[in-house]
Amino acid sequence: MKTESINLLASSQKQMNGCIEVPGDKSISHRAIIISSIAKGETQIDHYLNSTDVHASIRACRAIGARIEQNDDSLVINGNDRSRSSGKDIELNFGNSGTSMRLMMGVLSAQNFSSVLEGDSSLNQRPMNRVSQPLIKMNADIITTDDTPPVHIAPVKKIKNVNHSEDVASAQIKSSILLAGLYGDDTFTIKTPPSRDHTEIMLGEFGCKISKDLESITMTPSELLSPGQIDVPGDISSAAFFIVGAILSKDGQVTINNVGLNPLRTGFIKILIMMGANIVITENRKINGELVGNLTAKSSKLYGVDVPKHLIASSIDELPLIVLAGSQADGKTSVRNAEELRVKESDRISSMIKMMQAFGISVDEYDDGMNIYGGTITGSTINSFGDHRIAMTALLASLVSDGDVLVQDCKNIDTSFPSFIKVANNIGMDIKEHA
Numbered sequence: 413m414k415t416e417s418i419n420l421l422a423s424s425q426k427q428m429n430g431c432i433e434v435p436g437d438k439s440i441s442h443r444a445i446i447i448s449s450i451a452k453g454e455t456q457i458d459h460y461l462n463s464t465d466v467h468a469s470i471r472a473c474r475a476i477g478a479r480i481e482q483n484d485d486s487l488v489i490n491g492n493d494r495s496r497s498s499g500k501d502i503e504l505n506f507g508n509s510g511t512s513m514r515l516m517m518g519v520l521s522a523q524n525f526s527s528v529l530e531g532d533s534s535l536n537q538r539p540m541n542r543v544s545q546p547l548i549k550m551n552a553d554i555i556t557t558d559d560t561p562p563v564h565i566a567p568v569k570k571i572k573n574v575n576h577s578e579d580v581a582s583a584q585i586k587s588s589i590l591l592a593g594l595y596g597d598d599t600f601t602i603k604t605p606p607s608r609d610h611t612e613i614m615l616g617e618f619g620c621k622i623s624k625d626l627e628s629i630t631m632t633p634s635e636l637l638s639p640g641q642i643d644v645p646g647d648i649s650s651a652a653f654f655i656v657g658a659i660l661s662k663d664g665q666v667t668i669n670n671v672g673l674n675p676l677r678t679g680f681i682k683i684l685i686m687m688g689a690n691i692v693i694t695e696n697r698k699i700n701g702e703l704v705g706n707l708t709a710k711s712s713k714l715y716g717v718d719v720p721k722h723l724i725a726s727s728i729d730e731l732p733l734i735v736l737a738g739s740q741a742d743g744k745t746s747v748r749n750a751e752e753l754r755v756k757e758s759d760r761i762s763s764m765i766k767m768m769q770a771f772g773i774s775v776d777e778y779d780d781g782m783n784i785y786g787g788t789i790t791g792s793t794i795n796s797f798g799d800h801r802i803a804m805t806a807l808l809a810s811l812v813s814d815g816d817v818l819v820q821d822c823k824n825i826d827t828s829f830p831s832f833i834k835v836a837n838n839i840g841m842d843i844k845e846h847a
């Protein structure tokens with residue numbers, strides 16, 4: 413079923429059971445495509461995420477001269493070997509994809525042609541100076557429009573690598589700097605709080621000299637040599653919906669195989685276990701430098717917790733699900749230090765507050781998060797604010813609601829998880845298009 417319809421109706425269901433795989437990781441797919449596109453040689457990328465966000469990276473990389481053969485489940489990319497010339501100035505539309513735009517800002521700011529970067533109405537409101545400012549210190553010539561897209565990037569003679577210190581725990585900011593730094597000459601260091609390290613891992617797979625400890629990354633620019641083939645693990649952020657679904661539903665049990673388990677992405681699992689969740693991880697292995705494994709989640713009795721600050725960055729995309737889990741826990745769950753949620757595909761603090769209130773759950777709102785008090789979810793109509801993760805979280809609430817849940821504006825589920833409805837319905841949900 414396509415998610416082109418704006419509204420989806422999830423009937424009140426009490427069970428989720430099954431063994432599944434989820435589509436390829438979105439963050440890793442972007443990096444595999446972008447880094448293969450500026451590397452030397454041919455790379456086959458298997459199990460990439462074939463979604464509209466990832467298509468934005470494919471379009472951008474074709475525009476800078478990479479040759480990309482696109483199949484349903486694999487890509488074959490012939491990179492441009494860090495060539496700085498596309499033969500023309502380019503205009504790119506990144507749709508809803510903040511990751512694609514921000515990572516490509518790093519690459520595009522090192523070129524000898526100009527580019528203009530725009531997005532859809534959500535992306536066009538998201539902050540870009542956090543990325544352009546460090547790049548400008550590296551010699552890049554970038555102008556944003558009041559901190560937002562369109563972003564105008566002019567040709568540059570040469571990127572200059574300098575050390576950076578960054579306060580925001582953002583993988584997109586550091587990745588953009590690292591990608592620009594590939595076009596400079598000198599070794600440089602970025603000091604930054606920990607965030608997902610897929611760029612560092614992928615650059616290592618392409619032979620780049622990169623080392624890191626908890627709070628800093630040091631890179632020496634070098635030629636990037638294709639490793640030949642990359643396997644993208646299942647997206648833990650997509651798996652998260654079914655992990656929480658199994659935990660919340662009565663007699664639920666879901667196993668997810670071949671899913672990415674990078675420790676900088678699995679903070680939500682630690683939070684759920686703190687809340688009392690029954691989650692077991694088996695058969696860990698490393699594929700292309702990334703930890704991959706199988707995971708089983710079962711129905712569990714949950715208790716409210718104060719989410720620790722150090723787990724916020726590694727659970728940032730799953731915090732809406734922690735809020736939903738909190739609504740089904742005994743007592744109060746507190747999610748604070750999460751102001752970054754305000755600048756995601758929607759203001760996710762505001763979106764989740766409105767969702768919980770529509771469901772009849774008590775909440776307190778703060779600038780940097782919220783408290784959620786366990787209660788009963790009443791079947792209701794929810795606005796997803798065009799945000800894929802908010803839409804899927806609201807649909808999942810039908811597993812615990814006392815009536816059907818109608819979710820408006822669901823098209824953007826296609827940005828990260830086009831097969832969500834099919835997978836969810838196969839393991840016990842009942843989601844249909846609704847007028």
Ligand code: S3P
Pocket residue numbers: 438439440511581582583584585587607608728729752
């Ligand atoms: C992402 C980084 C995170 C995350 C986003 C994907 C990435 O954003 O929320 O969905 O792939 O680098 P920030 O870098 O802004 O934290």
